[in-house]
Amino acid sequence: MKITCQRESLTAAFALAASIAPTRSPKEILQNVKVTASGDRITLTATDLDVGIRLDLEEGVEVETEGTALLPVQRTMAILRESNDETLTIETDDAGIRITGSRSKFRLPGSNPDEFPSVTEFNEDKFHVLPTRLFREMVRRTVFATDAESSRYALGGVLLEMEGTSVIAIGTDGRRLAKMEGTGEPQGGHQTTGTSTIVPTRAIQLMERAVSDKDDTVDVAARANDLLIRTPRAVIYSRLVEGRYPNWRQVFPKRDSAEQIDMAVGPLFAALRQAAIVTDHESRGIDFTFGDGTLKLEASTADIGESQIELPIPYDAETITLTMDHRYVADFCKVLDNETNFIMEIESSSKPALLTTDDGFSYVIMPMARDR
Structure with a gap:
């Protein structure tokens, strides 16, 4: 096999394939990425026997001689990342693998590609x-x-x-x-x-x-x-x-008497980060108190201190306090844009909160029981 590749495109593809190869395994052959050169492309395959990938690369690839090779993940990845060459040539011979740039040469030992496990192809009609x-x-x-x-x-x-x-x-x-x-x-x-x-x-x-x-x-x-x-x-x-x-x-709340509050991700996330400053691993609960047009976030940790942050919200019904793990609320905010609007549905301090967006995302958080 002999191929010449643009280093940047090869590095990106190889890194993706290499992320599947195990860093440690009793089967050392799995710590390689198999490269198959055919026609105008190369195919990179990797597996840990539970997950496998077949990745085609055509951009910036020139196949001079078709064939297969096993590239050791750790050394090959280091070469690709540290090299300054725009293109690299990878060639196999009886002694192993040669990786050559305009100002660099490397030789790596080669294993038998025929011993590498096959990776499933997509041949499904359903x-x-x-x-x-x-x-x-x-x-x-x-x-x-x-x-x-x-x-x-x-x-x-x-x-x-x-x-x-x-x-x-x-x-x-x-x-x-x-x-x-x-x-x-x-x-x-x-x-x-x-x-x-x-x-x-x-x-x-x-x-x-x-x-x-x-x-x-x-x-x-x-x-x-x-x-x-x-x-x-x-x-x-x-x-x-x-x-x-x-x-x-069965987890999703089905209730007719719950309060639904229109909120935006950005302001809630900002208030949450402030309130969480005084929390620690043992004390993760933050009290969310809804009432009088305000959401009040309160946290208290004996050795750290207390916080109280207020956020205006469109809610004037009966006051409800819900204690939630601040990390769970933050996780919801992190996967949405700050400008995203959502509905927070609450019913009582003992019932879960339901957060929904208008594009199909729903999130249920179970309340925490915390002694004051």
Whole structure:
């Protein structure tokens, strides 16, 4: 194999593929990225046996001799990042791999590419076509609420429900729940079944990274034990989390007497950051008191001090105080633009708060019990 590549485009593609390769593994061969040169492109493949990627690169690539090679992740990544050369030539021979620039030469040992595990291709005739923006928002607005450290393994991933044109993503750690919904186009009658299409948190984050803003759509196929996504330049697969997801629909409040308050992300987030100055790891609760046209945020920690921040809001009903973990409210604000408006629905100090936007995002926060 002999290829010449623009260093910057190769570095970006290699970094994405390398993010899937394990840094440590009893199978040392997995600590490589496989490069296949064919026609006018190269294909980078990497896997940790649970997640895998196939990434095509055409831009800035010249294939002089077709073939395959295994590039060790750590050393190759260091060469690509530290090099000042605009283009690099990668060539294999019996002694290993040579990476050559205009003023640099490196030789790395080579392993047998035939021993590298195969990475699943996207050959499905049943899948959903999702707008790229929706897919990225579904991941961003749910993955933060998952719980990778929970003993309930199902909570360590994002649940995907796709039926007809309805597409829903759910993330929860048992104390808060994030839901993002939108519409997609089913192909071949594709749909998920039950509550078992749970994509591990790390895997779905990598999938979101692989999707480019230049892509209009992304294809998503759920199978019995794994999930595949396809973009014009990449295919990523992931094994699904074993287990059943909780009945998330039971968590969403269904009430007729709740108060609904129009709010904006920016002012709330600013007030929240101020109130949280006197909190610590042990004392994370902030009292949210709604009443007399004002939201009052109060925090108190014995060794640090107290805070009280007021924010004008359109609310003049009965005073309600709700204690919430400030981190959970901040997470909601972080995935939205400051200008975004949302509805905060509250009922009492013991009932969860429901935050919703008009573009399909809903977020439930369970209240905290805190002694004053």
